[in-house]
Amino acid sequence: MTPPLAARPLQLGPVTLANRLVGTAHASGAVAGGVPLPGDADYWRRRAAGGAAMLIVGGTVVSPSSANRNGNITEAWRPDVVAGLEARARAITEEGAVAACQLVQLGRETLGAELWSHPVAPTVVRSPREPTRPRALASAEVDGIVDAFRTSAVHAWSAGFPVVELHAAHGYLLAQFLSPVTNFGPDAATVSQRVRILDRIAAAIRDACPGVVLGVRVSAEGGEEAGLGMDGLCELLPRLSCFDYVNITVGVRTTYVRDMAVTDPPLLDVVGRLRAAVATPLLVSQSFRTGATIDAALRSGADLVGVARPLIADPHFPRKMLTGRESSIRPCVSCNEDCRAFDPVLLCSVNPELAPPGESARPAYPLTLGPTRRSTDRRRIAVVGAGPAGLECAMRLGPDHDVTLFEGRARIGGQLAIAADAPNRSGWRRLLDYYSDNLSAVTIRLGHRVSAAELEGFDDVVLAVGAEETLPREAAGTRSLLTSQALVGSEEPLRGAGHVVVVDDGFGLWPAASSVEAALAAGAGLVTVLTPAAAFASGLPAEGRVQYLRRLSGTPVDVRVLSSIVGVSDGSVEFENTLSGVRTRLDADRVVVAGERRSLDWSLVAPDNPRVHVIGDALVPRKVAHAIAEGHAVAREYFLTAGG
Template identity: 60%
Template sequence: MPPLLSSPLRIGDLELRNRLVATAHGSGVVSAGTARPGDDDYWRRCAAGGAAMVIAGGTVVGSDSGNRTGNITDASLPDAVPGLRRRAQAITDGGAVPVCQLVHLGRETLGAEIWEHPVAPSAIRSPREPVRARVMSDADIDRVIADFVRSSRHAAAAGFAAVELHAAHGYLLAQFLSPATNHRADADTAAGRAAILHRLHAEITEACPGLVVGVRVSLDGAEEAGLDTDGLCELLPLLDMFAYRNVTAGVRTTYVRDMATAEPPLLPLLRRLRAATAGPLLVSQAFRSRAQIEEALTAGADLVGMARPFIADPDIAAKLLSGADNRIRPCVSCNEDCRSFTPVLLCTVNPALAPPGLAARPARPLRFGPPPSRPGKVAVVGAGPSGLEAALRLAPAHDVTLLDAMPWIGGQLRTAAQAPNRTGWSALLRFYQDNLTGVRTELGQRVTPADLTDFDEIIVATGATETDTAGAETTTSVLTDPHRFRPGNRVVVVDDGFGYWPALGAVEAALAGGAGQVTVLTPVAAIAAGIPAESRVQLLRRLAGHPVDFVVQAALAEVRRIASGTVVRYRNVLSGEAIELICDRLVVAGERIATDWRSFPENLPQARVQVIGDALVPRRVSHAVAEGYAAAETILTGARVPAQAG
């Protein structure tokens, strides 16, 4: 008998090869509502990695639910069918069942400009929108149902085996299902609120014989446009006509949980969910490990879905099925690239995911010296994310030595992973540690050019350091020493104005240490502006109820010591008013300055030198990983890339 993870499953007329599903997401390779060439390349790669079913998301059913940029597929358009056909065929070619998820956003606009006005079941404003939507008439409901049917016809004609109705995350169908957002005359009961799903199922199956129809619903956000556990369990038995139920969690801004969510939120509820429905049950949200997936399957789920882990490593299913767990490039749930679509779907940890026509994410290491005449020894100086990626990429084919002044790998990524609720970065470091087979590591000693005269290729990935302020601690120092904070401490954290994780991590570290009061000074008018929107919502929820004050438009002016502590003087950047407060610990997020790497190309004329990552310019993990990958590719391909002026 095959293990549960690899067991096939039948859903209607569909045969699924295992229990792993790539749940709905979009490639972003879309223009004017239609998939562009290159979109199918993404889906073919996703399916070829072993998933049993691949659900293509980001597909609306009409122009009144799309944004003005047009990078969301509109399945109601006849012109969309050719692109949908390429997408469905690509998934089929990869061996997976192709599913098209269909959605109408209703009162939600995704925070983007739209061409038309939003609609909703009732006149109840979303907490994410400035105004309430127009209330739908019966004729509006008829029109939207016709849009779903027309979109389903197009999906079926394009070769999709199934459609999934998106009735989750607070979008239109979820707005009908939730008593918080549906106050229509027929909405007194769960059956009344679910009537629109019954009608959609009946009309789609009549119009598209043979097309399998599933539905996605979600838990949480009951006060907005969602359901609590009781409401979800009351709803599930009413959805037995659907071929499968996809259950997830959250509403808009909370349904893409970041790395602070350590465990899948549905795991504790699975036995109850299983008891509420007899048909195939797919569960998703924050599943990242074999143990979590197997626990879900043992508790009664028939299928387990993931989206971001397939973006980080499209081969995740095949690796899980073969037992190669340590070779999975892990999704760390940072949400920094996969949620922005600038310009298309990208991933912080996966440099091979690139815009159409490119083999890898664009990156340009700084290069000096001629390439060697033949493959030679490679030194990677610096074991942060850029150096680790370069060494990993080169290891199978080259003689590689990885060097770092610290006695451990990780660089500033290791520091970031030590912040409360940011330990997801540790998974990436474990991945590198487990897969640096064949790489010689020399840690704990500072490297000079004189140590590298025997090498033909030098990759400089020496990172950056955080500047300090007299009388204050750096974010690096407090995150690497969690015992610095004491219960009752009065702590001031000074943000650099960019609202990114170093200062925010210091805030959470202070609270974890029992600080009695944390005051955050920022010279700008926003709080945590530099982190993804979903992370900001989740962070502020974590901070709610704790002794934290944010003071905006406050610039640090002076620091001085007195007997009772540290006096922090700041000024309002608008009025100029000066204010003082006393604290026990002052933490200032300093500018990160690239280390001085110039001695390497100056003193190693026999070698080609490439400078990457924060040593070049301090930026995000995505830049470091991409440049490490690019530097390795230059060596692997023997590319004679011209040197750049230094």
């Protein structure tokens, strides 16, 4: 078999990359007081062991003005950070990858976290994400910025990072210098003038760090604020020849981490144009998930392809991709939940093995009934329910035990399959396809509602029977649709409805948000959202909410906040303002309600004799991350019991 293009090595200055796959900048979050904790190096060692040629460590700021108060971002200008940087670099290089350190100054941005300092920028132009304008930097302060990058680069280089990358993307300070919208005046009238700060920083770093490989990250889009449109980017790129490589991505803060609505890499169609504008090796990134898109980017002229979230979901993504085992890659679904929250550190909704420092797996607490049976024997195990909890458990147990997976529906996935049917939420389908592809060692019985009597013959039983959505009493007995009914299969349940009213439960989560998009996709002329909360879609991940609301821009959607339903009748909805108490009635062709999710009664199928585990929504309805972690926790018990 011909090796994929991504398997070819690449010479990057004095550094040899073993292949063309790069882990682009992100942070572990295992940092306190601006200094990496021991768990930080452990995280990077696991990523490096997966086969990426180079790992770029992000979340590394160069001056106090970008240091947030909670201290979970590495403060690279401090001498006492070098030991932590050394541990990082050593962990990466000992696993065969090249270690790179990305350096950033946020400028007028705060990342949404409180800072000790105040925002600064080339000129006084307010960010659309911040309530106040920054202070303009004086000439002497610009000199200080150059020196801050130099000092931080020296610390990284002396700590064992042979590669340093300047972050001039996503609307942060260096990008603010490059943009004519945020840097203007007689000394910034041309691209050559605006790029001067990058030339100065590059020269200072090369003088201080002989032999360093120096890269720069820039981004397309956001030209109306501190970004560059494609034309502006292509005008800039030829002036970056002082760098050893150029890393190109997309977006500004809140849009640069794309959600499930993006199914293809945004830069894939313009790689050829970028290649023509860049004189040095070209790295492209954002939403590369498959071997086909990676190969297409390399064939179009990219030298390297970058991934970040796929490495978080499966650190062995590169090695599996390069050895033809793509179906075994645990996929990033772009839900942007745990990987963007840093609560308490970097986690992943679909990867239960990514855990806080000191933990071997994500903490999870299944309900277990019956005595522990210590045995190394192969066991007969029944898993009831093929939602994410049951799928994770069955997949992990299948190779070592005799596992039968029972599912009452005709397809796997449970409520997750319904979520995957929703517009712009097909990322969940990637996870279900992954489970489907990796259940070959499991006997699967779909469309079979198993009884307690049937389960008596098994040694152990895992109950992952899930939950059901229920209508609130105000809508009981009406033809109102639950969100799980409105989203299943396609937009068919909402087709033909001119006015759809979506009743949110006040928690602002995806069921109601997706129902709005489903109604629009079905052709509704007007969608009215009623929510008792002070804002709509407030429960979505911050970046997902921004991108979701942008998709709704210009659509016939009317949101009524602080509005609780009083009653629903066929053809109308009555609601009241939670502050004034004023009641209003709306005519509606369809009413979709986000109901409470309640656990199904697992005790109805719990056998008397085998050891029983209850996991996922059957225990308490929560997020996908809880379900997967509990399925993984039950499987681990059997590995530990058997000494595996």
